[in-house]
Amino acid sequence: YSPITIRGNTIAHNWAHTGGGIATGAPRLGETSMTGKSHSKPLIEDNVITHNMARAIGGGISVRGPPKIAGNQVSFTRIAYTGAARRNHRASRMDSTDRRKFTGAGNYVEGTYGGPAEITRNTIIANRGAKWGGGVFTDRASLVFTDNYVAKNQSVEFGGGLSIVNRRSSRSFVSDGHGPSIVVSGTVFRENDGGDIEVSGVGGQSIAIRQCNLYSGDGLSVLNHCVTPIDAKEVWWGSDMPSIDSRIYDGSDDQSLGRVIHSGQPSPYSLERAPKTSDATLVRMTARPTEFRSAQGIFQVQGAPPSISAVWKGIDGDGVAGYRLHIAEVIPTYHERIVVQTDKGYSPIDCGMALAAKI
Numbered sequence: 001y002s003p004i005t006i007r008g009n010t011i012a013h014n015w016a017h018t019g020g021g022i023a024t025g026a027p028r029l030g031e032t033s034m035t036g037k038s039h040s041k042p043l044i045e046d047n048v049i050t051h052n053m054a055r056a057i058g059g060g061i062s063v064r065g066p067p068k069i070a071g072n073q074v075s076f077t078r079i080a081y082t083g084a085a086r087r088n089h090r091a092s093r094m095d096s097t098d099r100r101k102f103t104g105a106g107n108y109v110e111g112t113y114g115g116p117a118e119i120t121r122n123t124i125i126a127n128r129g130a131k132w133g134g135g136v137f138t139d140r141a142s143l144v145f146t147d148n149y150v151a152k153n154q155s156v157e158f159g160g161g162l163s164i165v166n167r168r169s170s171r172s173f174v175s176d177g178h179g180p181s182i183v184v185s186g187t188v189f190r191e192n193d194g195g196d197i198e199v200s201g202v203g204g205q206s207i208a209i210r211q212c213n214l215y216s217g218d219g220l221s222v223l224n225h226c227v228t229p230i231d232a233k234e235v236w237w238g239s240d241m242p243s244i245d246s247r248i249y250d251g252s253d254d255q256s257l258g259r260v261i262h263s264g265q266p267s268p269y270s271l272e273r274a275p276k277t278s279d280a281t282l283v284r285m286t287a288r289p290t291e292f293r294s295a296q297g298i299f300q301v302q303g304a305p306p307s308i309s310a311v312w313k314g315i316d317g318d319g320v321a322g323y324r325l326h327i328a329e330v331i332p333t334y335h336e337r338i339v340v341q342t343d344k345g346y347s348p349i350d351c352g353m354a355l356a357a358k359i
Contacts, residue, residue: 200225325349
């Protein structure tokens, strides 16, 4: 429950039940993470947190308490959930009253007594496998989420980019010191599977989305699964859609829910956090050898440990900077792959422009 600073590290290839890369925050004996006043208040800043995995929550980062998470790259982290997608809006709303499991493939934040949680200037890319909250999942937390870049994340249910859930009554939640507002601003959301932003079960807190650019990956940008309206008047919804309402799920789809209030189609906001990265580069970042093998049959592996040869066909194009070879051990218990050490170091192995490697 003490304050801690974690700054300037590379944290990679770790596995845990909770918090694959970083786990902080336990209240004193007799207190809970919802009401305790001795919360951990970590500063997690300027780290590279990549290729970590958690069994249940927080593939990259798991925090109980009001953190400041700033300037990190959180990428390619996973939750070991193997269930199929339901994508049932009504069931999702029902789940907001119970404990959601398998959440926050990239980041998980719970219980910000004395908050808010500040999540700012982060690049959150290609985190996958969570049921809710592919990029970020917050639970019973006041939130300031600003100047981030959130792209190519995936949730099996909803909230591929950001999932916000508060399940306490409005009166007790705000009076307990968690804060009166949730603000998402200055952020680019791009091609997050399961929708960019999902909100469920929020009571007594105002919700605002300000000066964000939303490029949904599967048709939905904002999903309001709670009765509280969402103020989204200053949002650019993209240019390749028939209407803004087609990118929203709210009271117009279910009269028991709050509305997402928007006003027209302003020009794209110029956001400082948007990396100078093309869509094609993002696609290459998330490509895996299994995809190449199943699609084109161009990836081959010969031999067996301790001597393996891997051969692949080159990808045409001036944008190719090289190839990285990922080696992993299958863990049947969790239906997951765990990275292993080779004579060339830990996976992934940087092969440069070579089209073969011996391990």
